[in-house]
Amino acid sequence: MKLYEQFSTEIKDQIEHGYYQPGQKLPSIRDMSTTRGVSISTVQEAYHLLEDTGMVISKPKSGYYVQQQQNTDLLPDISRPEQKPVDVAHWDEVLTLTTTESHHNFVAFGGGAPDITLKTLKPLQRIHAELSRQQPRCLFENAKGNGLEELREQIVRLMQNSGCFLHPDDIVITTGCQEALSLSLKAISKPGDIIAIDSPSFYGSMQAIQSNGLKVIEIPTHPETGISMTALELALEQWPIKAIQLIPTSNNPLGYIMPEKNKRKLLALAERYDFAIIEDDIFGDLVYQTPRPKSIKSFDTEGRVLMCSSFSKTVAPGLRIGWVAAGRYGELLTHLKFITSLGSTALPQLALAKFIQQGYFEKHLRTARTQYQRGRDCMIHWVQQYFPEGTKMTYPQGGVGLWVELPGDIDTLELNKELLKYDTAIAPGTLFSASDKYRNCLRLNYATVPNDRIKAAVKTIGEQASLMLKK
Amino acid sequence: MKLYEQFSTEIKDQIEHGYYQPGQKLPSIRDMSTTRGVSISTVQEAYHLLEDTGMVISKPKSGYYVQQQQNTDLLPDISRPEQKPVDVAHWDEVLTLTTTESHHNFVAFGGGAPDITLKTLKPLQRIHAELSRQQPRCLFENAKGNGLEELREQIVRLMQNSGCFLHPDDIVITTGCQEALSLSLKAISKPGDIIAIDSPSFYGSMQAIQSNGLKVIEIPTHPETGISMTALELALEQWPIKAIQLIPTSNNPLGYIMPEKNKRKLLALAERYDFAIIEDDIFGDLVYQTPRPKSIKSFDTEGRVLMCSSFSKTVAPGLRIGWVAAGRYGELLTHLKFITSLGSTALPQLALAKFIQQGYFEKHLRTARTQYQRGRDCMIHWVQQYFPEGTKMTYPQGGVGLWVELPGDIDTLELNKELLKYDTAIAPGTLFSASDKYRNCLRLNYATVPNDRIKAAVKTIGEQASLMLKK
Structure with a gap:
């Protein structure tokens, strides 16, 4: 991290801790330089950075002021999907989104991909190339059963960070999180069963639900705390729900973290109503x-949580x-993995x-994480700046996507x-609903290092949205 | 190919074309050397090779004689599975087979793997290592949609060898043939449907059938020509069969090639009775x-054949x-691939x-192919030599496995x-049946270059089988 970045983080922390209040003027560049013992240019660059991220604003001939804080009025309301089981549709839009050709000059905000150009991935490439040269068996042999033990050991170690203490044999390696979700659904349901989901919800897992012949019931979801426990309980009273599938930590697309007490409560409900939890932790x-x-999963003592994850985002x-x-479905998962794709390539597993x-x-x-957080701040700032008045948006606590709700009846499929x-x-909002909700919403990927090209593209989205609003 | 190998192939051809008759004495080593203009040692080594493969036998102090030809009495009878739909079982045995630890000294005849130590695979390793070093995007980016176009182009080109003239967009890349089979089943059926299969049949595809909630009806199968068309037609009259799944070319485990006229007839039946054909061409x-x-697939004008294959064996x-x-299920397959595993890694696709x-x-x-053919000949020779009298076996026309039927009531699960x-x-025979047939059968993998260790292991199998027979 460069000095000015470090310095800007310090100021940001101080703003967040109330040392500088919203609306307050920051010390002049010269004063700041003297009192903190850093160069004029460092302070200047730090202030510019804070301005870029929308943390401060500059008033000409006056100086830099702390921005009014993220206004909770800006947050979208809790979602209100229909409270009955429905079939999932929208395959065509998913296909369009995932196969759109993205040439060199294209700015693709639609996908959920992380930044794969980060220099910190270089060692992985090196290790992979070395193994590829030195260990042909690794390339040509299939990693059988649950996947490579070396990797399962590391996964178990990493999962301790989320409070899980498991054995490598508790893990089944899959072809990405999508296979993990798809197999999990298969393990806990049979066609015709009802699955509860958060709403908006990841389109990939909804498609997997649909293809397994299942119905979904979308649970109202708050943009800061996740699914409404009250609404879920009402649904459980009314319908024979077989499982709930959700992304409780750094939700896609809303970016919230479900509070720990809700996580525990969900598990208690699962025990009371005897359903499984598919926890997407990607x-x-x-x-x-x-x-x-x-x-x-870390609170689960009965083995009813199937925690699915992958290295696709990290x-x-x-x-x-x-x-x-x-959990209790472990053996079945091994079986399902076998019949679905036999096993996964050993080489990338060993490299990882x-x-x-x-x-x-x-x-x-x-x-x-640092880059994405900065990306979030910039993206929020730009959306506030360029999108039509009345636009609402989330305040993501993790991940790479901002959920935006446009005013009026702008159809984001048309906008796209x-x-x-x-x-x-x-990514048009309707993709994230099984019942054609969120037509005026969209998701923006902010994984890439913020730059002028991205800024200009965000501006274009805002302009086009404004034009559609006026029609 | 070395000179003596080439020379032994020449003699083999001549035997097969009747130039030397079964039981006839071959020219002495000296005579052969003079008339063919090759060294004494070349002739000696060629004769040894022919002896190893059971093509000729040496009689002490007399010389080398052409072996009596593969006796069709040795072939197993046409299979007689029960002619009604059943559920597939045997998961435990499949799991044991596929996860048995094989340490250095282990001789594993059970699997279906090819020889991955062949030098001709070196260039693939080199290309893979180069790409891995030079094109990180290839390692980190997901090949979306149907898979990498470069590879689909090559697949289409290769498929011309089997008479198929397709467009790269007709191909969906999958995670091995197992995913191809699994998705194909999903595309053409819904739970409760009946699928016809050849019998014995590959256990992996039977497990996929089972997990999709389908029933199977096993069709009697001849060890030289494949499924009985008469039996299939009877079954079609009686049951609403949704599809037939089979390995018509170089069958696993029987090694036969279904005659072209039967292939055409099967397609005509598919049109008449309106069912799909899942053709496993692995x-x-x-x-x-x-x-x-x-x-x-090459005769299919209506798009009802789903041809599944992979590079796992080749x-x-x-x-x-x-x-x-x-065929007609192409778009559905793309959808199913997406929801099952999103896509497949780009790097190995590009390398391939x-x-x-x-x-x-x-x-x-x-x-x-040359190595496996020689492996087959050796294996047949050894089985004839070491297995109990009354043992029957197939005469594989391709692939890497010999199907052996033991006399009496030897249970090959026990033998294993x-x-x-x-x-x-x-690989115990019962794995290849949905209805507990073939308990006295087994499959032997002959992909590895024949050597004394393998020979000794085959001898051990024969001895243990003989011991069980006597009990």
Whole structure:
């Protein structure tokens, strides 16, 4: 981290702790330089950075002022999906989103990918290339059963950070988190069963629900605390819900962290109503605060939580390495993994195990988290600046996506079509609903280092949205 | 190929074409050396090789004689599974087979793996290591949609050898053939449906059938020509069969090639009775004859054949790269692939595409086929030599496995338990049946270059089988 970045973080901390109040003028650049013993240019750059992230504003010929804090009025309301089981649709839009050609000049805000150009991934590439050269067996042999033991050992070690103390044999390696979710659903349900989900919810897992012949009931979800426990309990009284599937920590797309007491309460409900919990923790290690919050799995004594995760967000999606800690469903999961794809390639598993074991993973995580947090701040600032008045948005606690709710009846599927003309794409909100909700919402990926090209693209989205509003 | 190997192939051809008759004495080593203009030692080594493969026998103080030809009395009878839909079981045995620890001294005849130590795979390793070093994006990015176009182009080119003329967009890359089969089943059926299969049949696909909540009806199968068309037609009259799943070319475990007229007839039946055909072609390119036989897919004008294959047998299982050419179900397959595992790693796909494109794949195939054919001949010879009288066996036309039927009521599950004490394992026959048939059968893998250790292990199997027979 450069000196000015470090210095700007210090000021930011002080603002957050109330040392400088919202609306207050910051010391002049010269004063700050003298009192803190740093150069004029360091203070200047630090102030610019704080301005970029929307933390301070500059008033010409006056100086820098602390921005009014993130206004909770800006948060979207709790979602209000229909309270009955429905079928999932929207495959066509998912297909469009996931196959849109993204050429060099394209600004793709739609996907959920992390930044794979980070330098902290270099050691993984090196280890992978070395293994590839030196250990052909690793490339040609299939990692059978539950996956490579070396990697399962590292996963178990990492999972201690979320309060889970498991044995490597409790882990089944999968082809990414999607296979983990898909197999978990298969393990706990049969066609026709009802699955409860948070709403908005990740489209990939909704598609998996649909393809297993299941119905979903979408539970109202608060943008800061997650699913409404009251609404869930009402649904449980009314319907024979087989499982709940959700992303409680660093939610996709809302970015919230479900409070620990709600996590515990959910587990108590699962015990009372005898259902399984599919806990998607794919963004759990990308929470900006440390230590990261505990997972639902960590409170589970009955083995009813199937915790699904992967390295697709924390490292790179191309590795296709995920896992399930399936509790009482462990043996069944091994079976399902076998019949679905036999096993997964050994080489990237071994490379990843070494990457983690040699300490590179945690270093990479730190870098990525810092970048994404800064990305979030910039993105929020730009959206506030360029999007039409009345726009609401989340305040993500982790991950790489901002959820935005546009005013009026702007249809973001239409907006997305317009944006393609400007080589830009978003994820339309309707993808995240089984029942055609969130048509005026969208998700923006902020994983990339903020730059002028991205800023300009965000501005274009805002302009196009404003134009549609006026029609 | 060394000179003596080449020379032994020449003599073998001449035997097969009747130039030397069964029982006839071959020219003496000296005569052969003079007339063919090769060294004494070359002739000696060629004769030894022919003896190893059971093609000739040496009579002390007399010379070398052409062996009596493969006696069709040795072939197992056509299978007679029960002619009604049943559920698939046997998961425990499959799990044991696929997770048995195989340490250094272990002789594992049970698996279906090819020889991954062949030198002709070196270029793939080199290409993979180079890409790994030079193109990190390839390692970190996910190949979306149907998989990497470069590879799909090569697959389409290779499929021309089996008479298929497709477009790269007709191909969906999968995580090995198992995912291809599993997704295909999902595309054409719903729980409770009946799937017809050849019998004996590959246990992996039977497990996939079971996990999709389907029932199977096993069709009587001839060890030289495949499923009985008459029996299939009877079954079609009686049951609402949704699809047939089979390995028509270089069958696993029987090694036969279904005659072209039967392939065409099967397709005609599919049209008449409106069912889909899941054609598992995983061993199709490992048929010993060239050009390889045409696939059922090549005659398909209605898009009802889902051809599943992979590079797991022709190259290496660890790559986990398979594909489906799904005809009319293509779009559905893309959807199912997405929700099952999102996509597959790009790096090995690109490496494989280059390996094929640069001509290394076909060179490797030639080497592998020659080795496996020789492996087959040795294995048959050893089984004839060491197994109890009354043992029957197939005469595989491709692939890496010999199917053996033991006399009496020897239970090969029991035999396998005994063999573990001798660090040896087989694939018990019952794995290949949904209805507990083939308890006295086993499959032997002959992919490895024949050597004394393997010979000794085959002898041990024969001895243990004889001991069990006497009990």
